[in-house]
Amino acid sequence: MPKVTIDGITIEVPNGTTILEAARMIGPEVAPPTMCYYSKLKTSGGYCRTCLVKVSQGSEKDPRPMPKPVASCRTQVMDGMVVENNTSAEIQEARAGVVEFLLVNHPLDCPVCDQAGECHLQDLGYEHGKSETRYDFPRREFEKKDIGDKIQLHMNRCILCYRCVKTADQVTDCRVHGVLNRGEVAEISTYIEKSINNDFSGNVIDVCPVGALTDKTFRFQSRVWFTKPVDAHRDCDKCCGHVRLWYKGDDVLRVTARKDQWGEVADHDGKTGWICNTCRFDKKNTSDWVIDGPSQISRHSVISANHYNSLKALKASIDRQKAALPHGEKVTLGHGALDPNNESK
Amino acid sequence: MGKKLLLEHIDVPGIRTLNVYRQKGGYETLKKALTSMTPDQIVEEVKTSGLRGRGGAGFPTGMKWSFLAKPEGVPRYLVCNADESEPGTFKDRYLMEHIPHILIEGMIVSSFALGANTSYIYIRGEYFYVARILEAAIQEAYDAGLLGKNIMGSGYDLDLYVQVGAGAYICGEETALLESLEGKRGNPRIKPPFPAIAGLYGCPTVVNNVETIAAVVPIVKDGGAAYAQIGIGKSTGTKLISASGHLNKPGVYEIELGLPVEEFIYSEEYCGGIKNGKQLKAVVAGGSSVPILPAHLILKTATGEPRLMSYEGLSEGGFATGTMLGSGGFIAMDEDTSIVKNLWTFSRFYHHESCGQCSPCREGTGWMEKILHKILHGHGTLSDVDLLWDIQSKIEGKTICPLGDAAAWPVASAIRHFRHEFEEYVKAGHSIKDVKHYYRINHLPEPAN
Ligand SMILES: Cc1cc2nc3c(=O)[nH]c(=O)nc-3n(C[C@H](O)[C@H](O)[C@H](O)COP(=O)(O)O)c2cc1C
Ligand code: SF4
Ligand code: SF4
Ligand code: FES
Numbered sequence: 001m002p003k004v005t006i007d008g009i010t011i012e013v014p015n016g017t018t019i020l021e022a023a024r025m026i027g028p029e030v031a032p033p034t035m036c037y038y039s040k041l042k043t044s045g046g047y048c049r050t051c052l053v054k055v056s057q058g059s060e061k062d063p064r065p066m067p068k069p070v071a072s073c074r075t076q077v078m079d080g081m082v083v084e085n086n087t088s089a090e091i092q093e094a095r096a097g098v099v100e101f102l103l104v105n106h107p108l109d110c111p112v113c114d115q116a117g118e119c120h121l122q123d124l125g126y127e128h129g130k131s132e133t134r135y136d137f138p139r140r141e142f143e144k145k146d147i148g149d150k151i152q153l154h155m156n157r158c159i160l161c162y163r164c165v166k167t168a169d170q171v172t173d174c175r176v177h178g179v180l181n182r183g184e185v186a187e188i189s190t191y192i193e194k195s196i197n198n199d200f201s202g203n204v205i206d207v208c209p210v211g212a213l214t215d216k217t218f219r220f221q222s223r224v225w226f227t228k229p230v231d232a233h234r235d236c237d238k239c240c241g242h243v244r245l246w247y248k249g250d251d252v253l254r255v256t257a258r259k260d261q262w263g264e265v266a267d268h269d270g271k272t273g274w275i276c277n278t279c280r281f282d283k284k285n286t287s288d289w290v291i292d293g294p295s296q297i298s299r300h301s302v303i304s305a306n307h308y309n310s311l312k313a314l315k316a317s318i319d320r321q322k323a324a325l326p327h328g329e330k331v332t333l334g335h336g337a338l339d340p341n342n343e344s345k
Numbered sequence: 346m347g348k349k350l351l352l353e354h355i356d357v358p359g360i361r362t363l364n365v366y367r368q369k370g371g372y373e374t375l376k377k378a379l380t381s382m383t384p385d386q387i388v389e390e391v392k393t394s395g396l397r398g399r400g401g402a403g404f405p406t407g408m409k410w411s412f413l414a415k416p417e418g419v420p421r422y423l424v425c426n427a428d429e430s431e432p433g434t435f436k437d438r439y440l441m442e443h444i445p446h447i448l449i450e451g452m453i454v455s456s457f458a459l460g461a462n463t464s465y466i467y468i469r470g471e472y473f474y475v476a477r478i479l480e481a482a483i484q485e486a487y488d489a490g491l492l493g494k495n496i497m498g499s500g501y502d503l504d505l506y507v508q509v510g511a512g513a514y515i516c517g518e519e520t521a522l523l524e525s526l527e528g529k530r531g532n533p534r535i536k537p538p539f540p541a542i543a544g545l546y547g548c549p550t551v552v553n554n555v556e557t558i559a560a561v562v563p564i565v566k567d568g569g570a571a572y573a574q575i576g577i578g579k580s581t582g583t584k585l586i587s588a589s590g591h592l593n594k595p596g597v598y599e600i601e602l603g604l605p606v607e608e609f610i611y612s613e614e615y616c617g618g619i620k621n622g623k624q625l626k627a628v629v630a631g632g633s634s635v636p637i638l639p640a641h642l643i644l645k646t647a648t649g650e651p652r653l654m655s656y657e658g659l660s661e662g663g664f665a666t667g668t669m670l671g672s673g674g675f676i677a678m679d680e681d682t683s684i685v686k687n688l689w690t691f692s693r694f695y696h697h698e699s700c701g702q703c704s705p706c707r708e709g710t711g712w713m714e715k716i717l718h719k720i721l722h723g724h725g726t727l728s729d730v731d732l733l734w735d736i737q738s739k740i741e742g743k744t745i746c747p748l749g750d751a752a753a754w755p756v757a758s759a760i761r762h763f764r765h766e767f768e769e770y771v772k773a774g775h776s777i778k779d780v781k782h783y784y785r786i787n788h789l790p791e792p793a794n
Contacts, residue, residue: 046535047702049743068742074535097739101708134732137715160701179530179701182513184711186701 002079006030006053007087019072019083020051024262031262032085033095033124035102035209036161037073038264040272044166045073048159049098050124054091057082069094092128099128104135105184107156115211117224117302120263121159140184147177147190150216150281151205155187158212164188164204171274172198188212199238202280206257206265217281218246218254225302227253229295234288238276240268244295245286252284258295291318347601347614348575350563350583351556355443361478363485366446372491374566378454379499382565387458391561393569395581400426400517400554401632401672402747403656406561412541413459414549422550423461424526425452425558427468427475428510428517431632432694433674436585437555439597441468441475445482449505451558453491454565456503459551463504466555467522470512479507514698518746519552521700532700533746554672556585577603580655584673591625591679593617602655606630607644609654610677623679627763630659631671633691634751636758637684638668664758684763685770688755689717695752706749709740713756725771734760 001012006023007030013022021039023031032053037045045051051073055066060080069091072083085091103125110116142155160179165188168177180189205213227246234241246254257275260266266273283289293315297303359365366372378387392407413421425448429437441448448466456464468476483505486492494502508526510516516525520534523545544550560582564572573581580602589595592610594617600609609615610625619625628643629635646652647666652659659670678687696710716733719725737753744750760767 046745048704050704052743071535071745094739094743098704098743101704101712101739104708104712135712137712159704160707162702181701182515183696183699183701184707186707 002077002081004077004079004081004083006083007085013077017077019053019055019070019075019077019081020045022077023072023083023085028261030085032072033120033128034073034262035120035124035159036163038163038166038207039262040264041163041166041170041207044163046071047162048102050095050102050128052091052094052098054084054088055081056084095128096130099124100130100134102159103129103133105140105156106159107139107141109157113154113157113211114214114219114224115157115208119211120209142187145189146216147204147213148201150202150277152214152216152219153188154212154214156212157210158188159210160186160188161209163207163209164213167204167207168201171203172200177204199276199278200274202277203257203265203274205280206259209263215254215256215280217284221253222248227303229297229303231258231292231295232289233292234279234283234290236276236279239279240271240273240275241279242268242273243275243279243289245289245291250286252286255280255283261298293318347599347604348583349599350572350575351440351444351447351559351585352597352599360444361442361446361482363446363482363489366444371446372450374562375450375453375491376497378457378565379497379501384458384460387454387561387565390564390569391458394560394564394572395569395576395579396557396560396564396572397580397656398554399556399560399584399672401431401634403670406553406557409541409553410459410551412539413551414542415460416549420463420548421459421461422545422548423452423456423459423464423558424519424522424545424550424552425464425466425555426517426519426522426552427466427472427555428514428522429472429555429672430469430512430514430517430698431634431672431674432691433587433589433629433676434632434672435587435589436597436673438472438475439587440555440559440585441472442478445479446486447559447562448479448555449482449486449492451561452505453486453496453503455551455553455558455561456505457501458561461551462502464506465526465545466505466507467516467526468507468509469516470510473509476507476509483507513700514694515700515746515748518748521746522552523550532702533748535745575601577653577655578657580657580670584654584670586654586673586675588616588675588677590675590677591620591623591682592677593620600654603658604654605651606654606659607651609675610644616677619677619679621679623681625677626680626682627678627684629668629674629676629678629755630654631669632674633676633694634747634754635669635671636664636667636754637688637762638666638758639762642666642762643668664754665761668758683721684759684766685717685721688759689714689721691755692717692752695748699748699752700746703744703749705740706744706752709736709749710752712736713752717756720767720770723770723774725767727768727771729771730760730764730767 003010003012004022009026011026032051035048035050051071052069053072054069057063059078145153147153165178177190180187205215227248230245232245244256244258245252257265257273354360354369388410396406397403398406427437452464492505513531515521516531518533521531525531540550540552576582583599584602586598586600598615611618625640627637627639629637646661656670660667692714696714699706699710701707713736716729720729733756737756740749741753
């Protein structure tokens with residue numbers, strides 16, 4: 001098994017592991033940020049260039065450094081490879097450059113964007129970007145488009161990561177979703193604006209790192225940090241049925257797949273937990289679901305800030321109710337159980 | 346007179362046809378290859394010749410061929426890159442238009458050497474009329490038993506197809522070319538795997554430039570050693586140069602590598618000096634992608650030696666004072682040329698041609714073009730020049746394919762050698778003469794002053 005050293009930490013990994021996956025195995029401190037790579041999608045990655053790293057030693061056998069920074073998500077480790085990520089000033093500089101490129105044509109409309117608060121581009125900009133812009137030209141603009149009746153595409157916000165294209169290709173069974181045009185004016189499109197009618201098309205919303213693909217049923221309903229994520233499941237004949245419900249008060253405003261530590265759709269029973277459109281768009285009552293408990297949200301996320309404590313209280317309440325009920329019976333939440341102000345009562 | 350290997354018979358009337366080409370010794374090399382040589386022997390000759398890729402990167406062709414994977418039961422392909430879209434480069438067109446059979450003969454010999462039974466010539470869409478010439482020539486070759494089954498009775502089979510692209514520069518990048526040939530969007534692939542392992546339809550593939558493949562004919566004809574005698578050092582053989590710009594005699598020239606640049610520009614045998622008795626200001630020596638050099642650095646190296654037209658000669662001094670041979674697109678500019686304006690034209694091209702896959706190239710090329718446009722039209726500031734420098738440095742070496750570098754280098758070199766010109770544009774501000782033009786093309790009312 002090859003050994004690789006990333007930012008001074010050495011780890012042994014299976015053959016064929018990419019630098020990025022090896023870094024994730026070490027932990028989030030050394031893992032490069034990713035905007036296009038998605039471990040659950042084949043052939044993803046390589047496009048955005050945020051995960052660039054410096055290979056200061058190619059391998060034990062050929063210790064020469066690699067001449068250019070490489071995309072860690074698409075470069076396999078070799079035995080004895082030495083990689084610099086956060087420890088390289090050159091890489092930090094290159095990454096800041098990439099962030100700037102991703103933002104030059106971005107509308108910066110976070111105040112009216114549904115993704116704000118769970119947007120990877122916001123996080124990236126916050127960590128690696130600058131607070132002022134050097135771009136003083138009009139920004140590229142596209143018309144908003146509907147992709148079917150439940151999904152909206154704001155192409156202005158798209159970073160052309162190709163994740164949705166790969167999802168449409170690999171998760172739905174009919175590919176009509178792709179890229180039109182070239183260069184700066186390239187755009188995501190369903191050919192001739194044909195809607196993707198497929199039970200799994202909604203997953204493109206979950207893989208989109210920015211607010212380019214959003215859930216129309218959730219549109220302008222609430223800032224995400226005013227909603228509370230709760231994990232739940234149901235018996236579904238199409239998908240794994242394990243989802244995340246986003247509550248405001250007692251209402252389920254939105255249903256998404258569960259996400260893992262890297263912001264990707266989490267595995268369920270060894271398979272990627274993609275969810276179907278029925279679970280996502282049509283099951284918006286608490287009574288449709290069996291509640292598993294409050295979602296684990298990183299304490300760095302703005303989502304946790306508002307109601308972390310109330311969620312803990314909620315979990316305790318659900319656990320108490322569960323314990324009191326015969327096995328398998330659903331917990332019904334009492335009125336106001338999810339109200340953050342409840343705690344004080 | 347320098348030795349001519351590819352263009353020797355260019356002036357022979359009717360050389361485009363099979364008959365005349367054969368009268369001039371055409372397809373004798375194919376016969377030699379098929380009847381007296383093994384594929385490996387041909388690869389060895391190409392290695393011995395020292396031939397380097399003529400498409401731009403200059404990678405040793407024999408070495409590329411020996412990397413080709415040969416798994417059992419999997420077809421191999423030879424693909425000829427006739428996409429020729431680098432601004433300033435038109436040598437492949439000239440060769441294919443006038444002597445199509447030398448490319449076809451080269452394709453058959455090379456395909457035989459590589460063990461390919463199906464080969465393709467991928468030609469840019471704008472060359473549709475050249476594609477017709479090639480197709481007619483291929484038909485002649487089929488009719489004469491030089492293509493198809495059992496070529497010249499040797500038992501070797503080859504089918505050769507011409508595929509016309511839709512006119513995208515990026516489809517000249519070899520993996521984008523393969524995607525396009527497969528009928529997909531012409532986006533460069535992420536490497537590895539390289540085409541030698543997984544190329545066309547996932548099978549081992551060699552991609553070579555038109556001129557590279559044509560050069561295989563004289564190499565196999567006279568032997569690799571004889572070819573290696575021509576040229577200088579590691580730059581062996583002859584090279585087609587597309588000469589354009591303010592020259593008395595622009596055109597396609599076949600030179601022996603190692604020819605002094607000065608002789609190429611000023612001698613009567615080649616370009617015959619600068620037009621209208623003007624002074625030479627700058628040269629882009631290898632197609633729009635390579636660094637521009639001011640006259641004193643293109644004629645002599647930084648150490649005062651005469652600069653030679655060879656891979657090493659042109660890159661002498663690195664990017665600080667040198668450039669690259671590239672694809673051999675030699676663009677000469679006289680004293681009246683605006684470096685900034687020329688750079689804007691180049692930048693506009695790269696902006697237009699970026700495939701848009703990777704963020705630095707997609708966003709950076711457009712940004713650079715806009716800044717240059719702004720400077721050119723008297724709206725720039727001194728800090729814009731630094732910004733341009735910074736942007737190109739953040740594209741170079743950070744993209745999937747070399748188009749990012751190709752967009753960055755002209756900007757970097759223009760600022761490196763002609764910074765004062767950018768500053769003059771900035772200082773002149775609205776008084777520069779291009780302002781009128783700017784307002785006109787943007788349909789704006791002209792300001793009173
Ligand atoms: C953006 C871009 C455009 C290119 N265009 C061409 C081209 O038009 N013709 C060509 O022969 N090579 C072109 N190349 C180089 C090819 O990728 C490849 O290196 C070449 O075809 C290999 O052939 P050679 O070894 O015979 O030079 C281009 C490369 C890039 C990055
Ligand atoms: S719409 Fe979203 S997922 Fe699709 S390419 Fe754009 S940013 Fe990526
Ligand atoms: S460098 Fe430019 S042309 Fe090449 S893959 Fe990236 S975006 Fe496309
Ligand atoms: S995450 Fe590696 S290039 Fe985008």
